Amino acid sequence: xxxxxxxxxxxxxxxxxxxxxxxxxxxxxxxxxxxxxxxxxxxxxxxxxxxxxxxxxxxxxxxxxxxxxxxxxxxxxxxxxxxxxxxxxxxxxxxxxxxxxxxxxxxxxxxxxxxxxxxxxxxxxxxxxxxxxxxxxxxxxxxxxxxxxxxxxxxxxxxxxxxxxxxxxxxxxxxxxxxxxxxxxxxxxxxxxxxxxxxxxxxxxxxxxxxxxxxxxxxxxxxxx
Numbered sequence: 686x687x688x689x690x691x692x693x694x695x696x697x698x699x700x701x702x703x704x705x706x707x708x709x710x711x712x713x714x715x716x717x718x719x720x721x722x723x724x725x726x727x728x729x730x731x732x733x734x735x736x737x738x739x740x741x742x743x744x745x746x747x748x749x750x751x752x753x754x755x756x757x758x759x760x761x762x763x764x765x766x767x768x769x770x771x772x773x774x775x776x777x778x779x780x781x782x783x784x785x786x787x788x789x790x791x792x793x794x795x796x797x798x799x800x801x802x803x804x805x806x807x808x809x810x811x812x813x814x815x816x817x818x819x820x821x822x823x824x825x826x827x828x829x830x831x832x833x834x835x836x837x838x839x840x841x842x843x844x845x846x847x848x849x850x851x852x853x854x855x856x857x858x859x860x861x862x863x864x865x866x867x868x869x870x871x872x873x874x875x876x877x878x879x880x881x882x883x884x885x886x887x888x889x890x891x892x893x894x895x896x897x898x899x900x901x902x903x904x905x906x907x908x909x910x
Contacts, residue, residue, distance in 0.1 A: 693895065701896075702731045706738075711761050711793040718785055719756040726898075729758040729828065733854060733897030737826055740850050740902060741766035746823035750813070750844060751775035752806045752837065753828035753854075757786030757799075763826065764795040776802040776809040807833065810840045820846045828854035831872040834879045842888060842905060850904050851889070856880055857899025 708716075708731055719728035729737070741749065741763055747770070749763040754777035764773045780803045790796045802809050806829045825841040827834070834853065841851050856862075858876045880901075883891055889903035 730897035734762045747771040749773045750825045764798045778805045825851045831875045853901040855898045856901040
């Protein structure tokens, strides 16, 4: 029958959040802090965080790369899913909120699980690839500058093991992907190009979910042949 929900209202969003498994107090503390900031829309939404949690559990994640730390919401939810011997590497070129999120990480007993790297995402990814980390990550969460999404994705796919997942945030871009009015939004253009390429990418099986600002889950497939 196709789409049976014709209106994704604020009330429906709140209902979905209220009926999902609650997020941890640590996540909520970081989310509440983010919501006080002028650029609060950059934080990982509750339902997108729920997707990270479920994917990490499904693949049995023990090693996660989180690209785009901001206030640490995505990093904390990933860290809560890996074992004590697991590892979450989170990176951001902006360390403005480092003191806040590292305090929360420590209070949650996850400061030894999470490594924050204060460098640009591409630099971190290239260093990991150069360090023979290819195929060693279970999950990557990508939420960085949209113009480089395809380059990030291609390199992150090399870092992820077969059967692992790359989770990509913001892929529906406020719903504008089905509008043609905002022709000057270069980030929208980048997302449209990325989504089109993803739909034909045989390296992965992907699904676009209408949660948060649009979340794509791409599972790495075995190399054929």
